[in-house]
Amino acid sequence: MRLFVFGLGFSAQAFIRQHRAQFSAIAGTVRSAGKATALTPLGVEALSFTGTEAAEPAISAWLAKADGVLVSVPPGADGCPALRAFAPEITTSRTIRWIGYLSTVGVYGDHGGAWVDETSALLTHNTRSLLRIEAERSWATQAATAGHALDILRLPGIYGPGRNALVDVAEGRARRIARPGQVFNRIHVDDIAATLATLTARAAGGPAEPRIGIYNVSDDEPAPQGDVITYAASLLGIAPPPETTLEEAGLSPMGLSFWTENKRIANARLKAELGIQLAYPNYRIGLDALFAAGEGRPTA
Incomplete structure (x- = not known):
């Protein structure tokens, strides 16, 4: 396959x-x-696209x-920038067999800590997540019109090399916030x-x-935020940061917005339909592997 990526960020x-x-061949924006120079070793043709300029x-x-x-770019007030700028080219393409859209579990909103799956109601009142819902719908309309295969991946908090609780604890950025009953997904x-x-x-191996x-x-x-921080600190052999309340944490308005919604994300469809076996089924296994790779520890 020849792959084009809108948004060559962390996940892509x-x-x-x-x-x-x-x-x-792979190209992307x-x-x-x-950032284009940094992608040269990956064998990717990087092209400039801000969503606002030509x-x-x-x-x-x-x-x-x-x-x-x-598609791994966030939507703006006027929709997904990739679809807004290139809808005609994408819709009329004779070669595109598959489109993937990276969305967020934020679209589900607050379910009071209950388990939610892909059929659950989208209850969010968060502006960013409402924009994601509209972007998902726009891509679904495009796919239906053009006859494309579309997969929407709803993602929670993403961690990995260089972006994880070990690094946050080691660099003194971690907060351990206590809020009974609150869990996060990752x-x-x-x-x-x-x-x-x-x-x-799958897209490459069968008919469009x-x-x-x-x-x-x-x-x-799903787990409380404080449990993840405490476990990371234990791996590093240092005391976790003191526990604090949400009100005392001094979070930004965006940071606070994540604490207004509480849900447990179910992944049964991912496993049943795609046969996915997670390499890191919980935060402990993920942090163990990152710690073994040297995350959060000074380099020699």
Whole structure:
């Protein structure tokens, strides 16, 4: 497959780094020249696209020959920037077999800590998550119109190399906030990459088919934020930060918004339909592996 990626960020780069051999060519968008240079070792053609400025003509040329499109950019008030700028090229493409859209479990909103799956009501009142719902619907409409296969991956908090509780604790940024009954959901970036590899391999191996799939890509064990911080500190052999209340934590308005919703994300469909076996089914296994790789410890 030839893959085009809107938004070569943390998750997309992990996917490409681990599964580059699946593709004959890969290109994607970045917002700065510096980021484009950093992607050269991955064998990716990086093109500038901010969503507000005129896009490089090479993006349209790439979409005309791409077999798959992965969308990993957040929507704005006027919708998904990739679809807003390139809807005609994507809809009329004769080569695109698959589209993947990285969304968020934030679309479910607050369920009082109950388990939710892909059929659960979307109850969010958060502006960012409402924009995600509209973006999901826009991509679903596009896929239905063009006859494309579309997979929507709803993601929780993402952690992995360089972005995890071990680093936060070691650098003194971690807070251990106590709020009885509150849990958060998370996923290791490598499990996102493995899911995308399964979906793109399925698209490459069979006839193009119009369909829409929605998958929660989350681990098996929603857990309190403080438990994760405490476990990371124990691996590092240091005392965890003192427990504090939400009111005392001094979080930004965006940080506070995550604490207004409480739910447990079920991933049964991911396993049953795609056969995914998570490499990191809970935060302890994920942090153990990251600690073994040297995360949170000074380099020699």
